[in-house]
Amino acid sequence: MKQIKFIFTGPPGAGKTTAIATISEFPPVSTDVFSTDGLAKVKEKTTVAMDFGQITLDNGQKIGLYGTPGQQRFKFMWEILVQGGLGLIVLVDNRRPEPLKDLEAYLDNFADFIDETDAVIGVTCSDIKDTPSIDDYQELLQKRGQVFPTFAIDARNKDDVLFLLNALLTCLELS
Amino acid sequence: MPQRLQLFTSYLSRSNELTLKVFLELTKADEVASWEHTNNQETAAALLVDADSEEGRLQLKDWARENKRQVLIAFSGRTEGFPENVLVLPRPLRSAELVPVLRQASKQFLSRFQEQKEQEFPQAPQSSSLDEKIDTKKIDATSASVGVRRVLEVLYGNQNKIIKIIDRVGRSVIFDIEHRRYYTTNLVKMEIEDLLASPIGNMQIEEVHHNQLAKVVQNLKAQDLDVPLWTAALAISAGHLFDGLSLTESYRLNRWPDLKKLGQDPLHLKLTALLRRGGNIGYFADHLKAPVEDVIDFINACRTLGYLEYQGKPTSVPGKKPSNTGKRSLFSRIRSRLGI
Numbered sequence: 001m002k003q004i005k006f007i008f009t010g011p012p013g014a015g016k017t018t019a020i021a022t023i024s025e026f027p028p029v030s031t032d033v034f035s036t037d038g039l040a041k042v043k044e045k046t047t048v049a050m051d052f053g054q055i056t057l058d059n060g061q062k063i064g065l066y067g068t069p070g071q072q073r074f075k076f077m078w079e080i081l082v083q084g085g086l087g088l089i090v091l092v093d094n095r096r097p098e099p100l101k102d103l104e105a106y107l108d109n110f111a112d113f114i115d116e117t118d119a120v121i122g123v124t125c126s127d128i129k130d131t132p133s134i135d136d137y138q139e140l141l142q143k144r145g146q147v148f149p150t151f152a153i154d155a156r157n158k159d160d161v162l163f164l165l166n167a168l169l170t171c172l173e174l175s
Numbered sequence: 176m177p178q179r180l181q182l183f184t185s186y187l188s189r190s191n192e193l194t195l196k197v198f199l200e201l202t203k204a205d206e207v208a209s210w211e212h213t214n215n216q217e218t219a220a221a222l223l224v225d226a227d228s229e230e231g232r233l234q235l236k237d238w239a240r241e242n243k244r245q246v247l248i249a250f251s252g253r254t255e256g257f258p259e260n261v262l263v264l265p266r267p268l269r270s271a272e273l274v275p276v277l278r279q280a281s282k283q284f285l286s287r288f289q290e291q292k293e294q295e296f297p298q299a300p301q302s303s304s305l306d307e308k309i310d311t312k313k314i315d316a317t318s319a320s321v322g323v324r325r326v327l328e329v330l331y332g333n334q335n336k337i338i339k340i341i342d343r344v345g346r347s348v349i350f351d352i353e354h355r356r357y358y359t360t361n362l363v364k365m366e367i368e369d370l371l372a373s374p375i376g377n378m379q380i381e382e383v384h385h386n387q388l389a390k391v392v393q394n395l396k397a398q399d400l401d402v403p404l405w406t407a408a409l410a411i412s413a414g415h416l417f418d419g420l421s422l423t424e425s426y427r428l429n430r431w432p433d434l435k436k437l438g439q440d441p442l443h444l445k446l447t448a449l450l451r452r453g454g455n456i457g458y459f460a461d462h463l464k465a466p467v468e469d470v471i472d473f474i475n476a477c478r479t480l481g482y483l484e485y486q487g488k489p490t491s492v493p494g495k496k497p498s499n500t501g502k503r504s505l506f507s508r509i510r511s512r513l514g515i
Contacts, residue, residue: 057511058508058511063509134433141431147429150431167444170448173448174462
């Protein structure tokens with residue numbers, strides 16, 4: 001039986017592992033290795049297969065929290081990970097050179113999964129670099145004919161992560 | 176919802192100022208108002224001065240004589256000998272004394288604010304020097320539902336213009352509607368919201384040309400207009416659709432309002448999720464079992480921010496999907512487990 005889960009995706013360093021850690025009932029199991037490419041400047045370790053966290057509901061049901069590896073070269077993993085997924089949480093690192101293009105790439109790559117479920121977008125590190133603004137992200141989505149909840153968040157802040165999840169659940173309930 | 180008020184301090188020692196900033200955090204949970212420190216005297220709701228120094232004493236006297244609109248607070252080891260209506264914060268600085276003084280200051284400021292509003296509102300519109308170039312036809316149209324022209328509607332009808340509004344006591348705000356910003360030295364956010372919801376009768380309204388904006392607003396900080404627009408639209412809506420909107424036509428959202436910034440109302444979140452698929456007001460109210468008036472208020476606010484798209488008269492409203500009890504129960508359990 002496929003496990004029911006939420007999928008966290010986004011470029012390397014966007015905060016997927018951190019966001020999972022804020023709500024998982026145990027520290028996420030991460031398949032991290034030391035970064036060897038340009039990413040090493042941003043983060044010491046990166047996820048090569050996936051992160052795994054979990055929450056257990058009152059009836060004993062387990063809900064998985066899966067983080068995809070951020071780098072495009074691990075794309076083959078994404079299709080496997082989304083199986084049984086309830087919805088997608090896309091995290092975008094505002095410090096990266098082209099965060100809007102990053103977002104487009106992830107929305108395109110997960111288009112089929114999003115069509116079947118839904119997505120929310122969390123923009124991280126906008127306190128460090130404030131452009132593009134949330135309005136810029138919304139404009140991009142508008143041009144693509146998409147309307148997704150999009151908020152600036154701090155992946156270390158549980159309330160922020162729950163705010164995103166709440167928006168995703170509401171969309172799933174009412175769509 | 177508690178108001179956010181600002182406190183300006185003068186002649187306070189560095190250590191007292193730092194302590195004060197920490198203590199202001201304690202007001203965050205206050206039901207009436209939370210306080211934050213500002214370096215801008217004009218946007219402050221209260222002015223606090225160390226009245227034990229000679230300069231501070233003179234400053235307080237000047238402010239009292241000028242009959243400042245802000246509440247005056249003297250920080251002093253003395254308890255007497257201050258001008259009338261000055262609140263006294265006893266030295267040394269302690270949170271146990273600061274918090275009640277600030278609470279009193281909130282009440283004074285808000286009650287003065289209310290009085291001022293009551294004086295302004297009942298008056299019939301007098302002279303309003305509307306610039307000819309400002310599109311007043313649109314103002315007429317949008318104001319029909321609420322009976323009087325309001326500043327918010329002037330701005331809505333002039334989306335690509337820069338509008339300067341001067342109230343009857345000479346305080347001015349420049350609204351760059353296209354970029355959702357405003358500039359002012361005179362008004363706090365709460366006053367901006369109130370100004371937006373006010374009738375234009377006592378206001379002077381001018382257009383500022385785009386090429387003059389930089390000059391006019393130099394040294395002024397651009398401030399986000401979304402929240403004041405949203406708040407004012409909700410405030411004046413009162414369950415009546417803004418003109419041009421209809422109960423039977425179908426609407427959808429072209430973008431997701433930043434509800435983190437605009438206030439985390441659970442109904443607004445649900446309405447947003449529904450509205451992005453489209454439908455009419457009756458459908459939204461029925462689907463969420465929400466009062467139609469609340470749905471209308473939300474629709475008006477979305478329209479004010481330009482997020483509402485007209486879908487025309489639908490041949491049918493979106494049908495209710497067959498209720499997936501299993502999924503609903505799952506979502507409900509997840510919410511319960513996460514405490515959301």
